[in-house]
Amino acid sequence: MAQSDTKTKIIKTAEELFAIAGFHHTSLRTITAKAGVNLAAVNYHFGCKEALLEAILDRHLLPLNESRRRRLQAVADEVDGSGRPPAVEEVLRCFTEPTLALLHGDQAAGYFRMLVGRSLSDPDQTVRQHFLGRIRGVLEQLLDLLCRALPHCPRESVAWRLHFALGAMSHTLIFQEQGPLLGGLDKSTPLDEVIEMLTDFIVKGLDR
Amino acid sequence: MAQSDTKTKIIKTAEELFAIAGFHHTSLRTITAKAGVNLAAVNYHFGCKEALLEAILDRHLLPLNESRRRRLQAVADEVDGSGRPPAVEEVLRCFTEPTLALLHGDQAAGYFRMLVGRSLSDPDQTVRQHFLGRIRGVLEQLLDLLCRALPHCPRESVAWRLHFALGAMSHTLIFQEQGPLLGGLDKSTPLDEVIEMLTDFIVKGLDR
């Protein structure tokens, strides 16, 4: 029971607190107190606070990106075979659907979702860099395939549209708890429906 | 010259540093050192750090939102008269174009742009609340008018699409300095062109 019980408790608690209050605004004392472990345990198991963040990111982000990568590659291979350009929506779903699978598979992944959404726009360079370093490769792959789906469109235009789309995505991932910023917005809408609407929105923006 | 010279120097410096590093990650000592004023000057002139943030937000956000409000009202009045629903793009530009005017009018507003972009998704509740409190009214007005532009579309769907659009917008405002997260993205693209592409993207997503 002693082996890595403490380590897991720290990771899960920190994941939640980082997602809600942000990395720098969450102290190790808050984490360890809520997790019921000793303060020094963080530095013993992870070395430093920043390494704890990396461990949290790795836990979900690595398999998630691997899944995205496989799906993107599968579509790319299919295009290579048939010679027909892929549909924009098909490409986009290679990126988004693994996220949905993750959120359905792991009940506790809800907080991770917020953390990911925040990471892109975090004011702190540390958080941003750790996150970007783990996702940049997949983004390039996604951009490449999008360009093949839009052969008439210059790469830079596609890149800008993808940039806008990522903004919409991260903003949607964050949205939770922090109160609806729009009056007519129902927070209880199931995540699946939200993602469907978001996908529609993005596909329309990316296409043509 | 002495009257509010210090006060202005503090505001302008803080605006820049808050935009780049975030509110909580920027210390009053960093601000005052860069501004060349005494540490205590902040608490003397503004009361506390949080009030300094409010002053910064007010300086540009109040006139900006007033301009947006007037333009939205003008379109609404026109619709009331003619009875024809407005175009989505027309409504959207009521919100975005005043921003462009601000950025062109004030050379130093570039940092404010980043600050605004960050504020929506800031991990810290303080920053978010101060920002939302100053923009929520205009957003409601924008949503109302968008619903009239899309009479066949249920209000909640419009709200969600606007939600996605706001994500794309804030993400675009932030983007600067922090290194391109996408390879094919040219950072030197003039802001006008970026906003044009962004508007296209959003209109396509909002419409129909």
Next chain:
DNA sequence: GCTATTTTCAAACGATTGTTTTAAACAGGC
């Protein structure tokens, strides 16, 4: 030119941060 007010300044305050330290408790191998 004096007074009264505003503004600046250096120094310190108390609280909190991530991290380190030192000792104690625990585990399993032989």
Next chain:
DNA sequence: GCCTGTTTAAAACAATCGTTTGAAAATAGC
């Protein structure tokens, strides 16, 4: 049993944070 390496515990570390203090300096009113 004892020993070796791992894990926890409480305390202290040095650094930084926002804020306050009290006196000096500058300014304005008359």
